Amino acid sequence: MNDRHEQWQAAERLALTLIEGGLQRMSARTLAVFLFTDQESVTAGEIADRLEASAGSVSGAIKSLLTVGLIERLPAPGSRREHYRLRDDAWATLFTSQNTVIQAMLQAAAAGIAATETGDPAHQRLTQMRAFYAFLLGELPALLNRWHQQNT
Amino acid sequence: MNDRHEQWQAAERLALTLIEGGLQRMSARTLAVFLFTDQESVTAGEIADRLEASAGSVSGAIKSLLTVGLIERLPAPGSRREHYRLRDDAWATLFTSQNTVIQAMLQAAAAGIAATETGDPAHQRLTQMRAFYAFLLGELPALLNRWHQQNT
DNA sequence: CCGATACTTCAGAAATTTCTGAAAAGTCGG
DNA sequence: CCGACTTTTCAGAAATTTCTGAAGTATCGG
Structure with missing residues (x-):
């Protein structure tokens, strides 16, 4: 119980709900990763691995989530990869955008x-x-x- | 000004907004007819004529609008055709369903x-x-x- | 009951949306 | 500046959604 597999299932189910709420498929799945990750922030590559999706579609999803203000790009910690995380007021923002x-x-x-x-x-x-x-x-x-x- | 053509354009634009709001295309266009018609009630055939759509797709749209409670079937006035109209509390209903x-x-x-x-x-x-x-x-x-x- | 008209259903067509893969562009350390 | 790595872009493929047309079902007037 409470293992990674169970969390993964919950994340995919949550993504389906987000799609109901009007998000696009890959945006919804990406947002679910931001919710369920252990880490403070994630990179595009990590998301692509997790979702088994192409870098291209993840890039598009991140762009759209940034645009509506659900996630934010973190000040790069000297790494070559961009780091992103869910914004604190993400849910109020999503509601407002709708x-x-x-x-x-x-x-x-x-x-x-x-x-x-x-x-x-x-x-x-x-x-x-x-x-x-x-x-x-x-x-x-x-x-x-x-x-x-x-x-x- | 205020002629039928202008009203028709406004109706089609409103339908696009309804689609934004999550309705399906034909349901949205059908709802727009219910809003903009001169008459107290309309029949499926009238809607199909107005939208230049098939009877089949109109039937599906009406069924879905009935299900969510946006329109109602009127007590048949002895006619062979079913009459429908927008319900009074349609907008609150739409909001609630969302x-x-x-x-x-x-x-x-x-x-x-x-x-x-x-x-x-x-x-x-x-x-x-x-x-x-x-x-x-x-x-x-x-x-x-x-x-x-x-x-x- | 029968004929005519209206409505529903559903398989397939059409249109749209969404994803992928590869190429181009950007960025950082050295 | 160069080379390695990451991200973005975009044309085409794949999948999904949506519509149509025709066949089937129902209902009403006569």
């Missing part, structure tokens, strides 16, 4: 409202849609504040 | 915690992950309550 979709919904609804006449059934539906996403967008900053305070 | 992913994340983190030793770096990371998603899951019911109250 909320850009909410903003897009809001804007799409507004565009629809502008394109329809007041009183149109479509106009009413779109107004309801906009109201919901406006509400959500308004609530989220306070939500994340509560998290950061509780998590201090 | 939150099943949060629950899955929570469980995946818990599984990882169980598979690692206390004090392991991985154990610590997974504990942080679980804390965040537990927090989120705890906040969401209250969030939706506030919406329903404000929206009364």
Whole structure:
């Protein structure tokens, strides 16, 4: 129990969940490695070995995880290899990034409202849609504040 | 301005946003028709005409939208065709359904915690992950309550 | 009951996404 | 600067997702 094999299985299952959450396959598997590694930081080569994936696809995954702010590149400790690690606020960041979709919904609804006449059934539906996403967008900053305070 | 063509464009753009949000392509386009139609309800055939898609793919999209509770089948008004319409609480429903992913994340983190030793770096990371998603899951019911109250 | 119309299912086609492998580019120690 | 090693890029391959079209099923009016 609690051996490496069991951890590996848990990591792969977690990767599948991350894919559900919208990450791409290799990004999700890479993120799982960052979560489950024993070490403080990992290199691209180590990830490729662990996942039995090509250096190319790992490179792409790291780039995308860096872009959304889930991992960070560490000040190189004199080594030739780049070291990366999971960022402290990774999960809040992931949640926030997914909320850009909410903003897009809001804007799409507004565009629809502008394109329809007041009183149109479509106009009413779109107004309801906009109201919901406006509400959500308004609530989220306070939500994340509560998290950061509780998590201090 | 405010003509059918402009509305159609807005509908297609909204569909793209819905796809971003995780819906499948045809489900998203179908949902956009439900939003932008002039009528109170629409039939599968009307949707297929509007989207220039096959009856088969529309059937699949309707089935999936029914399953997640975004649309509802109307009591048939003596017609041979089934009529559907957007449900009132569609957006809150869509939001909620996306939150099943949060629950899955929570469980995946818990599984990882169980598979690692206390004090392991991985154990610590997974504990942080679980804390965040537990927090989120705890906040969401209250969030939706506030919406329903404000929206009364 | 029967004919006509509408809906569903599903195998295969089409399109898209994702991964790999090899070549190019970058970086560090010496 | 050179040579060894690592990372990035990108064209094509592989895998997956998604759509269509046709056959089958269901339902309604007559």
